[in-house]
Amino acid sequence: MSKTRSSEPRGPSQRQLRVGELIRRSLSELLTRGDLHEPELSGMSITVGEVRATPDLKRATCFVLPLGGGDEETMLAALRRAKPEIRFLLARNMKLKHAPDLKFEIDRTFDRMDETRRLLSDEKVRRDVEADDIAPDDAGPDGAEGDAG
Known part of the structure; x- marks a missing residue:
């Protein structure tokens, strides 16, 4: 008899949660230290509330918010421009073979x-x-x- 799979959606796996939290911490550190070469991010304080990784770990959605009520659209545009550099630094800092593709959304x-x-x-x-x-x-x-x- 074969196993039947439930059609109900499941929550994230432990691996997804662990990778999401690692990305969240590393991204927060990058933004706090000001390691990025994007000028608009240099003076901006950004909170990374959550990172959700897909089951295959190839993509991750980062939920971010500017502290102090900054301009959300400016922040998102700057993060999107800096995405290749962020992926490179995350892969290096986290010792990942492949960094997930990042998507930034307002938290x-x-x-x-x-x-x-x-x-x-x-x-x-x-x-x-x-x-x-x-x-x-x-x-x-x-x-x-x-x-x-």
């Missing part, structure tokens, strides 16, 4: 966190959540209210 994690916080602070949502938390505990083991006493 929207903080925006999503703010939106979630805003929703949870809404009075109607708060009442609904509190009602859901209270309702199951009020019923006894047989579904009746209170103790059988």
Whole structure:
């Protein structure tokens, strides 16, 4: 009997997570030290929030954000221009035979966190959540209210 594969999407493998974190750390160090020859990146503070590697490790998406609310489009354009140099330095620093192709995107994690916080602070949502938390505990083991006493 052959093994059936689930059609459900799986999360990233341990290897993908490990490589993504190595790239994130190395990229952060490169940007902090100012090792790149791209003039627009020299005075810019950039946070690398996450790096997601594809299962074959040939591509990696780097989620970045300028600190202090800098110009996101200028930062992305500068990172894209510096991509060949970044790949070369990452391969050398991480001792990789082949550095993955990098894609840079704006990290929207903080925006999503703010939106979630805003929703949870809404009075109607708060009442609904509190009602859901209270309702199951009020019923006894047989579904009746209170103790059988």
